[in-house]
Amino acid sequence: MAQRTVLVVLFDGVQSLDVTGPLEVFAGAEEAAPGAYRIRTASLDGRPVRTSGGLGLVPDGPLAEAPAPHTLLVPGGEGTRRPDARLIEWIRGHGPRAARLVSVCTGAFLLAGAGLLDGRRATTHWAHCDELARDHPAVEVDADPIYVRDGPVATSAGVTAGIDLALALVEEDLGRDIALAVARHLVVFLRRPGNQAQFSAQLAAQTAGRAPLRDVQQWITEHPDADLSVEALAARARLSPRHFARAFRAETGITPGRYVDRVRLEHARRLLEDTADGIEEISRASGYGTPEAMRRAFIRAFGTGPAEYRRRFRPAPVT
The missing domain is CATH 1.10.10.60 (Homeodomain-like)
Incomplete structure (x- = not known):
C-alpha cells in the first residue's frame, strides 16, 4: 500500500475545526491502517499561527520545506479574506502538483484566488457562495451540496462538512470498513452524501x-x-x-x-x-x-x- 502524504496549510485566522476535523479523520485512518497516511502541517514561514477562535497551532515547518503532498488541504477561516500574497502564489505553484486538491469552507477562496477553480464546479460555506461566484465568475459555484468533487479538486461547505469530505476520501483510498471504523471512533455518520443540502x-x-x-x-x-x-x-x-x-x-x-x-x-x-x-x-x-x-x-x-x-x-x- 502506497503511503499518501496529506499536507494541511496553516495561516493566521484559520478556522480551527477546518483543520482539526479532517486531520482527525486522516489520523484515525492511519491508526486503523498503519502506513496509509503521512500527515503534515505547514505555514508560510513555519511559525505558529493563531486561529480565528484564538487557538494557537504549531506547524511541522514552513511550506517551502514541506514534502510534496498527495492530498493538499486548504482550510478556511477569517484569514482567507485578506490572504498573504505569498500564500496564494505557493498554492498556485504547488496545488496542481498534488494528486488531490481539497478545500474546506472558505478555503475555496484561496484556491479560486490562485486560479485553480476556474472552469470547475465548487462550493463553500452557504453564506459566502454568492461572494465566491461574484468575485470569481470563472468558477461554477453550487451553493447546495455539502461537498463537490470535480476531477482532482474537492471543495466542501462550512466546518463539519470537511469531516464528511475527509471520510469520503478515506473510503476512496482505503475502503468502507476503514472509513466506518474512523466514523465510529469520531461518533459521526460514515458520511453524508455529497449532494445533501448544507442546511435544514x-x-x-x-x-x-x-x-x-x-x-x-x-x-x-x-x-x-x-x-x-x-x-x-x-x-x-x-x-x-x-x-x-x-x-x-x-x-x-x-x-x-x-x-x-x-x-x-x-x-x-x-x-x-x-x-x-x-x-x-x-x-x-x-x-x-x-x-x-x-x-x-x-x-x-x-x-x-x-x-x-x-x-x-x-x-x-x-x-
Whole structure:
C-alpha cells in the first residue's frame, strides 16, 4: 500500500475545526491502517499561527520545506479574506502538483484566488457562495451540496462538512470498513452524501416576519404527516389560499409546497438514520403516504432510494 502524504496549510485566522476535523479523520485512518497516511502541517514561514477562535497551532515547518503532498488541504477561516500574497502564489505553484486538491469552507477562496477553480464546479460555506461566484465568475459555484468533487479538486461547505469530505476520501483510498471504523471512533455518520443540502429546511428558508406565517412554519415542522395543502395551511393562517401563498413566498423565499417537500424529506432522512422503523412506517410518518412516493422523493434528492440511503449512511451500532 502506497503511503499518501496529506499536507494541511496553516495561516493566521484559520478556522480551527477546518483543520482539526479532517486531520482527525486522516489520523484515525492511519491508526486503523498503519502506513496509509503521512500527515503534515505547514505555514508560510513555519511559525505558529493563531486561529480565528484564538487557538494557537504549531506547524511541522514552513511550506517551502514541506514534502510534496498527495492530498493538499486548504482550510478556511477569517484569514482567507485578506490572504498573504505569498500564500496564494505557493498554492498556485504547488496545488496542481498534488494528486488531490481539497478545500474546506472558505478555503475555496484561496484556491479560486490562485486560479485553480476556474472552469470547475465548487462550493463553500452557504453564506459566502454568492461572494465566491461574484468575485470569481470563472468558477461554477453550487451553493447546495455539502461537498463537490470535480476531477482532482474537492471543495466542501462550512466546518463539519470537511469531516464528511475527509471520510469520503478515506473510503476512496482505503475502503468502507476503514472509513466506518474512523466514523465510529469520531461518533459521526460514515458520511453524508455529497449532494445533501448544507442546511435544514428550517434554515434553508427565511423565518417569516409575521406571526401567523411563523406559526405555520412551525406547524409544518411538527406535523409533516398532516394535511399540508396550501388550502389547509392558509386556513391555519386565516388567509385566503392565494394571499397565503404569495405572503409565504415573499417572507420565506420559497413556496409553501417547496417548504413542505424539504421538511418531509428531512424528517424521513432523520428517521432512516436514527431509528429502526420500517420504510412504510416512515413514509406515513413523514407525510408521503406510500413508500413509492417517498422513494421518488429520495431518488430526486439523493439519487438513491430510502433503503439504500439507510444502508449507506446510517452508521452501524458501536459494539
